[in-house]
Amino acid sequence: MNDILDTRLMHPREQVALVMTRIYRRGLTTTSGGNISVMDENGDIWISPSAVDKGSLRASDIVCIRKDGTIEGLHKPSSEFPFHRAIYGIRPDIKAIIHAHPPALVSFSIARTTPNTNILSQAHQVCGPIGYAEYELPGSEALGAKIADEFTRGYKAVIMENHGTVVGGCDLMDTFQRFETLEFSARTILYGKAVGTPEYLKDEDVDAFEAQLPTPLPEMASVSYPPDEREKRAEICKIVHRACTQGLMFSSYGTISVRWKDNDFLITPTDVPRWDLQVDDVVQIKDGRREPGKNPSRTTYLHQEIYRKHPEINSIIITQSPYLMAFSVTGASFNVRTIPESWIFLQDVHTLEFGTQFAGRTEIPDLVSKSNPAVLIKNDCVVVTGNQLLQTFDYLEVAEFSAKSLVMCASIGAMVPINNEQVEELRKKFIKD
Numbered sequence: 001m002n003d004i005l006d007t008r009l010m011h012p013r014e015q016v017a018l019v020m021t022r023i024y025r026r027g028l029t030t031t032s033g034g035n036i037s038v039m040d041e042n043g044d045i046w047i048s049p050s051a052v053d054k055g056s057l058r059a060s061d062i063v064c065i066r067k068d069g070t071i072e073g074l075h076k077p078s079s080e081f082p083f084h085r086a087i088y089g090i091r092p093d094i095k096a097i098i099h100a101h102p103p104a105l106v107s108f109s110i111a112r113t114t115p116n117t118n119i120l121s122q123a124h125q126v127c128g129p130i131g132y133a134e135y136e137l138p139g140s141e142a143l144g145a146k147i148a149d150e151f152t153r154g155y156k157a158v159i160m161e162n163h164g165t166v167v168g169g170c171d172l173m174d175t176f177q178r179f180e181t182l183e184f185s186a187r188t189i190l191y192g193k194a195v196g197t198p199e200y201l202k203d204e205d206v207d208a209f210e211a212q213l214p215t216p217l218p219e220m221a222s223v224s225y226p227p228d229e230r231e232k233r234a235e236i237c238k239i240v241h242r243a244c245t246q247g248l249m250f251s252s253y254g255t256i257s258v259r260w261k262d263n264d265f266l267i268t269p270t271d272v273p274r275w276d277l278q279v280d281d282v283v284q285i286k287d288g289r290r291e292p293g294k295n296p297s298r299t300t301y302l303h304q305e306i307y308r309k310h311p312e313i314n315s316i317i318i319t320q321s322p323y324l325m326a327f328s329v330t331g332a333s334f335n336v337r338t339i340p341e342s343w344i345f346l347q348d349v350h351t352l353e354f355g356t357q358f359a360g361r362t363e364i365p366d367l368v369s370k371s372n373p374a375v376l377i378k379n380d381c382v383v384v385t386g387n388q389l390l391q392t393f394d395y396l397e398v399a400e401f402s403a404k405s406l407v408m409c410a411s412i413g414a415m416v417p418i419n420n421e422q423v424e425e426l427r428k429k430f431i432k433d
């Protein structure tokens, strides 16, 4: 089966099987839990089966419930089909639904509250406000009615009390992005609470972010793809997919760029879900112009400025990973003097205010350097720079691991950092200027 989700031409049963496999591998559902459905143009619903291993689901396992109620397939449809049907019944704009019990969202569901998606600017945009459906017996019509009630209010994502979450969208890609982003936001808040107090963006902050985005670069008249350019495209795709698999990037967020020659570079697009990025999606930026017909990342201006200012930097990753974001949303000090490796790779990581990532601001390009390869931006992202892309990716991994250790350490006691003398010793031995 193709690993790239194509909601336009891929058969609904293949879409359901692919996304179920993806969320199972990412630890967002269990072997028996969760269900996914797609409603096609004919009004037929394709849904994952009941009691089939989610870890090895195949397209042929997917059940079809025709508009007239006839059931076709090798298995029984999911026992939660009633609430899928109820949602499609009242929301003609929803064509795909994911229900699962991902751990962070279940934490909110058992504490009987909803995550505030104003924790990160794009989370608010992708998820919107979150509904809350009171407990009812799984598989019951009553549960369907409670959930449908929330969807009637306009929500596209709902926390189910003592149960999990249900998320809808205009197609399965849209739904998967919302589901993944919502669980990510929940994790960020939970981990943030371990190290500090999460601060939320005001709606004005989110609007200000949207308002400052510069107009896209002009298009180039003609474009060529020499072998070294193609090589870099493939390299970017490989690292993006690896970042998604490793939980360092997800559908709705994450940008990678690689310097090609002089100040020309290749960068990921803004409108393609990261899991499904292909070489043809990567955008060439040459002489300040973009490849025709493509939309480069909305942070292209920042990459451009960093490359212009720093000839030694050849690759940049801007992303959100849950443990680093715990520090980004709280402003808690991210002290990488944890183990020698972390300090040697990252040295000291600073946190800049929300807004410093806006077009025209110079704080980030001014700060990043060989001795400050990574910087956190409040309620937004981590920016990691480096020479080779694999090295930059390694820095990101080291940073996320360090953040994870600090979050985990919070439950057993205060972290004792490597002292100044030990840092100087590391500097002498490992840092070459």
Ligand SMILES: [Zn+2]
Binding pocket: 033, 034, 080, 099, 100, 101, 138, 163, 164
């Ligand atoms: Zn369930």
